[in-house]
Amino acid sequence: MSLSPSTSSSSYAYSSPYPSTAPTPTVSSSELTNIQKLIRHVFRSARLTCTHVLPLPLQQGIHKSYHLTLSNGASIILKRAPSSSTRLLRGESRHLDSESQVLNLLTTNTQVPVPARLAASHTRDNPLGSPYLLVSSLTGTPLSQLAPSLSHAERVRIDQSLGAYIRATSALTAATFGPTHLVLAGSGSPSWRAAFLALLEAALRDAEDMLVSVPYSVIRHWIHAHAALLDEVTTSRLVGIDVGREAEVLVDEASRIVVGLRGWGRCVWGDVMMAGVFAEQGQGRGEGFWEGYFGGDASGRAHGDARRILMYTVYRSLVEVVAAAYRPQQGGEELEARRTLNWALNQLAS
Known part of the structure; x- marks a missing residue:
């Protein structure tokens, strides 16, 4: 096995989908x-x-x-x-x-x-x-650091590249749905509805184990009320839940092109829309991303996508709230996750 030296001062350091203020350990x-x-x-x-x-x-x-x-x-x-x-x-x-x-x-x-x-x-x-x-090790600078200095045209090009890369990763498919270790072992769920509801229930049980204060009955009610939308997903695709978020996208500072994607610690097989990057496209940007993802034709978005994205937002924010209870950190990540959870539930109820 051979390795070539890295010529960049920027190293590949996995960013956490959980509180970003996690302490840096020492080395004994x-x-x-x-x-x-x-x-x-x-x-x-x-x-x-x-x-x-x-x-x-x-x-x-x-x-x-x-x-x-x-x-x-x-x-x-x-x-x-x-x-x-x-x-x-x-x-x-x-x-x-x-x-x-x-x-x-x-x-x-x-x-x-x-x-x-x-x-x-x-x-x-x-x-x-x-x-x-x-x-x-990957080179590049996190997009979250470069974003304020990017021109509109540079940002659109980056988003287009990101959308195309997410499309490429979602081309990997499987016969069943669910967590990677189960799917690749041939024991995933037969449907995306069953797999997602199992993921959600596991997160709720984690919360119950630590007596975390979340609206259990409200979450279960609105997710199950919209569960039929999950049946629209008939092909199991690779989903990097944290992939594509700004902190996980590495960009070359000189050329302003995407040179790396990280954040592959949490992956499932199912609906690609479960990746957090899809929910972020509603925050004042997204046309470049959608053009890249759909190959230049953003009209491919289906009516049920928005509701499913809200369901996945409930799941991701719930996991972040529960993780903060298991491993308390300084900072406002838990409060932000709670706000996102409540917002998504209200949107599902409207």
């Missing part, structure tokens, strides 16, 4: 030793070492991540599973494994600029002593 001497052992084990070289280890903020509030600079000049990202004492939401224990599988599918079957999977393990039988994912 034992961790450094184990990371060195892992690098030698993965690349089968006794001479290759880490010359610099930069800890990154916890991802999804649970995964330790590191930007590693190797002695050959290459830059890579190491992401490891949380400790066994960390309380997880249902399904979170499979995020690393699912991300590894999805990245492999994308690099094998598409031209979408995503990090390449270099190595992964879903067991603790490795030098690190925990499940891990090792990926290549």
